[in-house]
Amino acid sequence: MSGDRSGDATDAIPDGGTVTEETAGGSGGSALAGLRERDDFVVVAMAAALVVFPFLLIDILGAVGDVIGISIGGYTGLPSLVLIYGIIVIGFNLLLGYTGLLSFGHAAFFGSAAYSAALFSQVVPSPILMVIVGTIVATLLAWPIGFVSIRRSGVYFAVLTLTFGQALYFWALGPGSWLTNGDNGFSGIEAHGLFLGAIPLDAQLIPVFDSYTVMYAFTAVVMLIAVWVGNRIINSPYGLIFEALGENEERVEFVGLNVFRYKLMAFIISAVFAGVGGAMFVIHEQYIHPTTALYWIQSGDFVIMTVLGGTGSLVGPVLGALVFEYVANVISGVSLPMIGSIGSLWRFVLGAVFVFIVWVFPRGIYGAFSDLGSRLLGEDPEEPAVADGGERE
Numbered sequence: 553m554s555g556d557r558s559g560d561a562t563d564a565i566p567d568g569g570t571v572t573e574e575t576a577g578g579s580g581g582s583a584l585a586g587l588r589e590r591d592d593f594v595v596v597a598m599a600a601a602l603v604v605f606p607f608l609l610i611d612i613l614g615a616v617g618d619v620i621g622i623s624i625g626g627y628t629g630l631p632s633l634v635l636i637y638g639i640i641v642i643g644f645n646l647l648l649g650y651t652g653l654l655s656f657g658h659a660a661f662f663g664s665a666a667y668s669a670a671l672f673s674q675v676v677p678s679p680i681l682m683v684i685v686g687t688i689v690a691t692l693l694a695w696p697i698g699f700v701s702i703r704r705s706g707v708y709f710a711v712l713t714l715t716f717g718q719a720l721y722f723w724a725l726g727p728g729s730w731l732t733n734g735d736n737g738f739s740g741i742e743a744h745g746l747f748l749g750a751i752p753l754d755a756q757l758i759p760v761f762d763s764y765t766v767m768y769a770f771t772a773v774v775m776l777i778a779v780w781v782g783n784r785i786i787n788s789p790y791g792l793i794f795e796a797l798g799e800n801e802e803r804v805e806f807v808g809l810n811v812f813r814y815k816l817m818a819f820i821i822s823a824v825f826a827g828v829g830g831a832m833f834v835i836h837e838q839y840i841h842p843t844t845a846l847y848w849i850q851s852g853d854f855v856i857m858t859v860l861g862g863t864g865s866l867v868g869p870v871l872g873a874l875v876f877e878y879v880a881n882v883i884s885g886v887s888l889p890m891i892g893s894i895g896s897l898w899r900f901v902l903g904a905v906f907v908f909i910v911w912v913f914p915r916g917i918y919g920a921f922s923d924l925g926s927r928l929l930g931e932d933p934e935e936p937a938v939a940d941g942g943e944r945e
Contacts, residue, residue, distance in 0.1 A: 643825020
């Protein structure tokens with residue numbers, strides 16, 4: 553499983569033929585696509601982006617807002633929140649963007665990990681151990697849910713996952729309220745800091761900038777790991793099979809591969825990412841409620857972030873998470889002349905943005921930037937690859 557595949561490399565497929573780099577990645581063998589497949593380039597580029605991200609989101613936008621008289625700068629915890637959701641949708645995109653399975657129940661893994669991490673913090677308030685415990689619980693829960701749901705496809709799969717998610721939501725509100733504290737939410741979550749509490753999570757790394765905190769650094773490291781793992785999966789034979797499943801499941805089955813097993817593994821892998829994000833979320837917020845953890849709208853938000861940023865790309869969904877959280881947490885507090893405060897109308901604003909992006913840029917925000925980069929390099933914009941060589945509808 554290598555991330556440094558050359559532009560003219562070929563991969564064997566079970567029917568005796570070969571899959572070229574062009575057909576596998578749908579990139580035409582372009583230099584830009586070749587860079588995106590390199591593990592070192594992807595991780596270094598993401599690390600560079602993470603270094604400047606809080607500065608741009610809080611300080612630069614805050615300065616611009618002061619000039620125009622509208623508060624458009626982020627707050628201290630927003631960069632970490634964006635990355636947490638970014639981790640979740642990187643994994644969710646493996647299921648939706650590559651394997652072609654639309655799940656409306658991923659809040660179950662997000663919420664179960666969050667509650668598990670919160671309960672574990674009452675015993676051992678270590679952020680790293682909280683993430684590990686939350687991820688394990690989400691992974692174990694994904695096995696039975698995936699085993700049942702994967703046996704159906706299309707809308708039936710989506711409804712099954714939604715049903716499991718809602719069942720957990722109502723359990724947390726009712727019968728399980730002795731454990732989750734029900735509608736009052738779970739508070740008193742302890743996360744004393746990294747390295748046995750020696751470094752507080754709210755400590756500032758750079759005194760000049762409030763945006764660079766230990767919590768952000770911790771989240772950024774986890775994000776880098778998620779990006780590296782996601783890139784390795786996508787550019788591995790496993791990722792190639794996931795993509796083939798999304799394009800033509802019958803052909804994959806025809807060449808002798810166990811379709812059920814690969815779909816189940818895609819489901820579980822995506823749940824692992826959701827579990828990491830859920831545990832990180834409860835460390836960040838130090839409070840969890842069934843509505844913010846397990847309700848189906850949370851699953852719908854994952855779908856919106858992924859489609860908005862661009863399905864079938866590694867970091868595209870992260871851009872979708874950025875736009876979503878920026879509108880939800882910053883634009884919602886903006887007051888406009890003659891209109892007043894946007895407030896609860898932020899989902900209307902988000903809907904307008906979503907419709908515009910999907911209508912003008914069908915491949916999402918990342919697809920728009922990718923096409924622009926290809927044009928600047930004098931290459932043809934990428935076209936989505938399909939199994940039969942025709943055009944994707």
